[in-house]
Amino acid sequence: MAVVVVTDSSGRLSPEDGRRWNVREVPLHVLVDGEDLRDGVDQIPNDVHARAHVTTAGASPADLADAYRTALADSDGDGVVAVHLSAALSSTFSTASAVAREFGSSVRVVNSRSAAACVGFVALAAARAAARGDALDAVEAVAREAVPRGHAFIVVHRLDNLRRSGRIGTASSWLGTALSLKPLLALDVDGRLVPSQRIRTASKAHAAMVDAVADLVGDRAASIVVHHVDNHDDADVVGASLSARLPQLESLTVADMGPVLSVHVGAGAIGVALTVADR
Structure with missing residues (x-):
């Protein structure tokens, strides 16, 4: 098989790119009047940015663990490279790093040090390396080289x-x-x-x-x-x-x-x- 790349919904990858490059996406969360809505999964109001009682939250440990577990199985053991929203902007990276320890060295977590499409650019660079058959260390290296x-x-x-x-x-x-x-x-x-x-x-x-x-x-x-x-x-x-x-x-x-x-x-x-x- 091949290394599988996982990212989060901050990267704004199009569904077409996600399917083409086999990138898995974990949702971030928007809490509207106490209701927990998953970005990219649940219907979120278009005017959410204008509402008074709205907060956001990073990807949950359960969602990250499920995504990594499924991606690792689909890679047939070749490994997972996870690219996430800047650690300075979200708890997602620290949560992801903690979750990844459950999988040993098979899951590598990369801090994109960025947001929006820049996260997606790093994930796509890694996914292209995975698609050409690069091993886990090489795919991780490509992701880290794409960050700056x-x-x-x-x-x-x-x-x-x-x-x-x-x-x-x-x-x-x-x-x-x-x-x-x-x-x-x-x-x-x-x-x-x-x-x-x-x-x-x-x-x-x-x-x-x-x-x-x-x-x-x-x-x-x-x-x-x-x-x-x-x-x-x-x-x-x-x-x-x-x-x-x-x-x-x-x-x-x-x-x-x-x-x-x-x-x-x-x-x-x-x-x-x-x-x-x-x-």
Whole structure:
């Protein structure tokens, strides 16, 4: 058989990619008025990011154990590589690491140090290695090598979700109290959400994000996903700008950010997740 790759629903993999590359997905959780809803499994309200009594939770130990156990059996003992949402943003990685110890060295857990499509990019890199017949050590190495090639930026239109989520950490004072502020944020090398620029208007923040991505990619090949929270029009504009600036892109798609991340960044948010080729 072949090594099987497992990830979580933060990676926003399309069902087609999941099936094509045999990537298994474990749901994250959204708790709406006390009801536990599984991302990608249960019906979650489209306006969940605008609701007052909403929290999120990482993948459960039981779901992770079931996924790893099934994937290991399907691999016929060849092993499992699990790629998960940044440990700095979610409990999923630490839970996954604890669960994986039950399976010894047969399950390898990789901290993507990122979020959204960047998690998916790492999982797909590992799955392609598994599909070509690489052994467990090699598939794990491919996943770990893909982590630093991923980068993510986000412009939030509302600060209340971000403050309430606590994911901005010590940068909360940097955000200030200006209601009109549209900060450009990024994920750092440790997968933490950190401030990049304080900007007053959404259009200027989006332009600054395009500049940041274009400068980072340069003339290298890259794949990009533009994410949004109920803001497809602005996401299309950002995508078109990136396509014009970076004609060498291997792919660019526009996709929603998913309910779990949307709860933390709020309505209107636009994010760019990318993976670049080695120089």
